[in-house]
Amino acid sequence: MAEMSDRTKGFLIAGLGVLFLSPDALLVKSTSVPPVVFLFWRGLLLALSFAVINSLRYRSQLLPAMRACGRRGLYCGVAFAGSTLGFVTGMKHTAAGNVLVILNTAPVIAAVLAWLVWRERLPLRTWVLILVCIGGATLMAVGEMGKGQPLGLIMAGVAAFSLASNLAVARSRPQADMSLMLIFxxxxxxxxAxxxxxxxxxxxxxFGRILLLCxxxxxxxxxxxxxxPRYLPAAEVSLLLLLETVIGGFLVWxxxxxxxxxxxxxxxxxxxTALAVNGFIEDWRQRRRASRLKKAGRASRLPE
Incomplete structure (x- = not known):
C-alpha cells in the first residue's frame, strides 16, 4: 500500500477533528447558563483536559515541546482564546446568521495571510472550492440574518480573524506541535471569563452537558x-470547518x-457536494501520481 501523503493525512486529521466538534452547537444550545459562566467552565475544563492528554502524549518532554513552539505558539494560544470568546460573544449580541456569515470568511482570510506573510500559494481549484463553500454556508445563514448590536458584529470579526490567523501561524512552523499551546x-x-x-x-x-462537551x-x-496545518494549508483546514455548520445544524435539528x-x-x-467532488479529484490525483512513480521505478530497473 502506498504511503499516505501529507495532504491526505491532513484531510483525515482535520476532518476527524470537525466530526468531534460537530456536537458543540447542540450541547451549547441545550444549556441555560449565561455565556460568561459557560466560557469560564469551558476554559477551565478544556485546560485540564489538554494538560492531561498532552502529559500522556509527551510525558517528561512536554515543557521542552511547548518551548519549541516559541512566540508563534503563544500567538496560537491567544488566537484560540480569541476565536472562542469572539464566537460566543458574537452569538450573544447579534443574530446567529450574522456571526456565521462573518465566520465563513475564515478560509479566505487564512489564504490571504499565508500569501502575504509566508508567500504560500493555493491552486486555482482550491480558490474555487473556497468560494463555492462560502456561498453554500452563506445560504445556510441567510434565513437567520438580521440586525444586531455593533459589538456582536465586531466580535464575530475577531473570531474569524483569530481562527484564520491561528491556523496560518501554525502552518508556518509544521515541525512544532502547536496543539500544545491550547493549554495556554x-x-x-x-x-x-x-x-x-x-x-x-x-x-x-x-454542568453535566458542559462536562460532556469539554x-x-x-x-x-x-x-x-x-x-x-502541519500537513495541509491553513485555508483548507478552515474550509473543512464549514462542515461543522452542516453537521452541527443537522444534530440541532x-x-x-x-x-x-x-x-x-x-x-x-x-x-x-463541493467537498465530495474535491475529495474525488484529490484521490484521483494521488492515484495518478502513485501510478507514475511506480512506472518510473519499473523503468529504472529495466536492463540497458
Whole structure:
C-alpha cells in the first residue's frame, strides 16, 4: 500500500477533528447558563483536559515541546482564546446568521495571510472550492440574518480573524506541535471569563452537558484541528470547518427539533457536494501520481 501523503493525512486529521466538534452547537444550545459562566467552565475544563492528554502524549518532554513552539505558539494560544470568546460573544449580541456569515470568511482570510506573510500559494481549484463553500454556508445563514448590536458584529470579526490567523501561524512552523499551546489558550478563556463574573456554579444539569462537551468532544476536536496545518494549508483546514455548520445544524435539528429552512438545506448540499467532488479529484490525483512513480521505478530497473 502506498504511503499516505501529507495532504491526505491532513484531510483525515482535520476532518476527524470537525466530526468531534460537530456536537458543540447542540450541547451549547441545550444549556441555560449565561455565556460568561459557560466560557469560564469551558476554559477551565478544556485546560485540564489538554494538560492531561498532552502529559500522556509527551510525558517528561512536554515543557521542552511547548518551548519549541516559541512566540508563534503563544500567538496560537491567544488566537484560540480569541476565536472562542469572539464566537460566543458574537452569538450573544447579534443574530446567529450574522456571526456565521462573518465566520465563513475564515478560509479566505487564512489564504490571504499565508500569501502575504509566508508567500504560500493555493491552486486555482482550491480558490474555487473556497468560494463555492462560502456561498453554500452563506445560504445556510441567510434565513437567520438580521440586525444586531455593533459589538456582536465586531466580535464575530475577531473570531474569524483569530481562527484564520491561528491556523496560518501554525502552518508556518509544521515541525512544532502547536496543539500544545491550547493549554495556554484555554486558561486565558477561563481567566477572562472569571474577570467578568463567570466563576459561578452552573447547576448539575448544565454542568453535566458542559462536562460532556469539554471532556469527550472538544479536546480531541481542538487538538486534531490544530494539528491539521502541519500537513495541509491553513485555508483548507478552515474550509473543512464549514462542515461543522452542516453537521452541527443537522444534530440541532435531530435532537432539538429546530427545523432549518429550504436555503439551509440547499447551502448544506452545496458544501457537501463541493467537498465530495474535491475529495474525488484529490484521490484521483494521488492515484495518478502513485501510478507514475511506480512506472518510473519499473523503468529504472529495466536492463540497458
Amino acid at each position: 489558550g484555554a486558561l486565558l478563556i477561563c481567566i477572562v 472569571a474577570c467578568f463574573g463567570g466563576a459561578q456554579w452552573p447547576g448539575w444539569h448544565d 471532556i469527550c468532544f472538544l479536546p480531541a476536536a481542538s487538538i486534531l484541528i490544530q494539528t491539521g 435531530l435532537f432539538l427539533d429546530e427545523i432549518p429552512g429550504p436555503l439551509a438545506f440547499a447551502g448544506g448540499a452545496i458544501i457537501l
